[in-house]
Amino acid sequence: MFILYSSMLKNSNSYWFIIIIFIFIIQTIILKSELTKANFTIVVLPDTQYYSAYYKDTFFEQTNWCCSCQNKLNISFVSHLGDIVEHDNEKPKEWIVAKKALYTLLKCDIPHGFLPGNHDVNYNIKNEQDINDAYSMFDLTFKLEDYKSKSWFGYQVYSNKSIRNNFQLFTAKDKSETFLYFHIEFFLSPILGEEKNSIIRWMNNIILLYPYRSVIIATHFVISDCKNNYYIQEEFLWLMKKHCNILFIFGAHSFKCGGERIVKIKNNCKQNRFIFVTNYQNRDPAKGWLRYYYFTKDKICAFTYSTQKNRFQFENDLSYFSINRLNMTLGDGCPYIKKYHYCKSNWNSFSVLAFVIMSTIINYILQIYFILV
Numbered sequence: 001m002f003i004l005y006s007s008m009l010k011n012s013n014s015y016w017f018i019i020i021i022f023i024f025i026i027q028t029i030i031l032k033s034e035l036t037k038a039n040f041t042i043v044v045l046p047d048t049q050y051y052s053a054y055y056k057d058t059f060f061e062q063t064n065w066c067c068s069c070q071n072k073l074n075i076s077f078v079s080h081l082g083d084i085v086e087h088d089n090e091k092p093k094e095w096i097v098a099k100k101a102l103y104t105l106l107k108c109d110i111p112h113g114f115l116p117g118n119h120d121v122n123y124n125i126k127n128e129q130d131i132n133d134a135y136s137m138f139d140l141t142f143k144l145e146d147y148k149s150k151s152w153f154g155y156q157v158y159s160n161k162s163i164r165n166n167f168q169l170f171t172a173k174d175k176s177e178t179f180l181y182f183h184i185e186f187f188l189s190p191i192l193g194e195e196k197n198s199i200i201r202w203m204n205n206i207i208l209l210y211p212y213r214s215v216i217i218a219t220h221f222v223i224s225d226c227k228n229n230y231y232i233q234e235e236f237l238w239l240m241k242k243h244c245n246i247l248f249i250f251g252a253h254s255f256k257c258g259g260e261r262i263v264k265i266k267n268n269c270k271q272n273r274f275i276f277v278t279n280y281q282n283r284d285p286a287k288g289w290l291r292y293y294y295f296t297k298d299k300i301c302a303f304t305y306s307t308q309k310n311r312f313q314f315e316n317d318l319s320y321f322s323i324n325r326l327n328m329t330l331g332d333g334c335p336y337i338k339k340y341h342y343c344k345s346n347w348n349s350f351s352v353l354a355f356v357i358m359s360t361i362i363n364y365i366l367q368i369y370f371i372l373v
């Protein structure tokens with residue numbers, strides 16, 4: 001840098017030097033304000049069943065990353081979309097791994113939720129009276145007493161204190177927005193008929209209580225597959241069309257077509273809404289791919305990130321895209337944020353500072369190059 005400045009001074013006058021220093025200072029201020037601007041992040045963890053069964057460190061690393069990056073990315077919420085384990089009630093060891101991973105979020109105090117997917121429940125029960133047995137390991141692992149003191153946690157009441165259908169009320173870390181966030185189980189037999197209707201009625205009544213909150217529904221299964229004649233879970237579609245404050249439905253389960261899908265819905269207020277499907281169980285298993293949504297005032301930026309590789313998947317527009325908040329249309333992404341906003345789990349504050357300084361200097365050198373060439 002010094003050599004560059006010197007040669008420029010020799011070849012021109014000090015007027016240029018002052019302009020360049022001025023640009024440098026302005027850019028540093030803009031970058032710093034962009035990096036510390038009050039935005040926030042929601043992290044989504046789909047289908048961790050292989051991690052619980054075979055790659056426990058990957059699961060631990062994912063939730064540790066959420067805690068380590070809580071401040072840098074303003075992580076306000078973490079959502080697990082089900083298939084927490086692989087072998088439902090058969091392998092208690094997998095539930096021990098899952099509990100350790102997800103309770104990390106309790107320790108670092110990030111509001112979060114989870115739900116049972118089809119791999120978490122034993123659906124081979126013989127009659128309706130045995131229904132609680134289907135969730136025995138889920139209920140044994142995630143206990144009401146661990147969550148009932150949390151002001152952000154709510155649940156549908158069952159006689160055995162199961163928290164399999166739950167919701168969270170949280171405020172974004174920048175205080176810009178409040179959310180009502182549901183976690184709803186997979187509707188498979190015997191969670192059909194009146195059982196399913198009671199869950200939808202419960203959701204409907206809670207949404208009516210919070211008309212000014214942005215609502216997100218997380219569930220395990222929402223779209224049948226990636227063919228054109230797909231089936232959408234009609235009860236969720238009904239809710240989304242009826243309640244115009246529902247922004248998104250997040251689903252998982254299907255790993256066809258790369259495990260990612262975006263479906264646009266028009267609600268009854270004629271606004272665009274979206275269903276996003278993510279499932280990375282077959283994408284580099286053990287690499288800890290997750291999805292996060294970075295909310296700014298103007299855009300919501302969707303990033304797909306591997307906590308093992310410390311890298312994003314930018315080359316696929318189902319993995320990296322944006323939503324314009326004004327008219328809720330899909331966009332190409334968030335180039336500025338893509339450039340500067342990421343966080344490695346092992347970063348300390350010195351690394352973050354070094355990264356900011358280096359990014360600024362590199363940006364500055366490039367600017368000078370383009371001015372001079």
Ligand SMILES: [Zn+2]
Nearest residue numbers: 083117118253
């Ligand atoms: Zn599944």
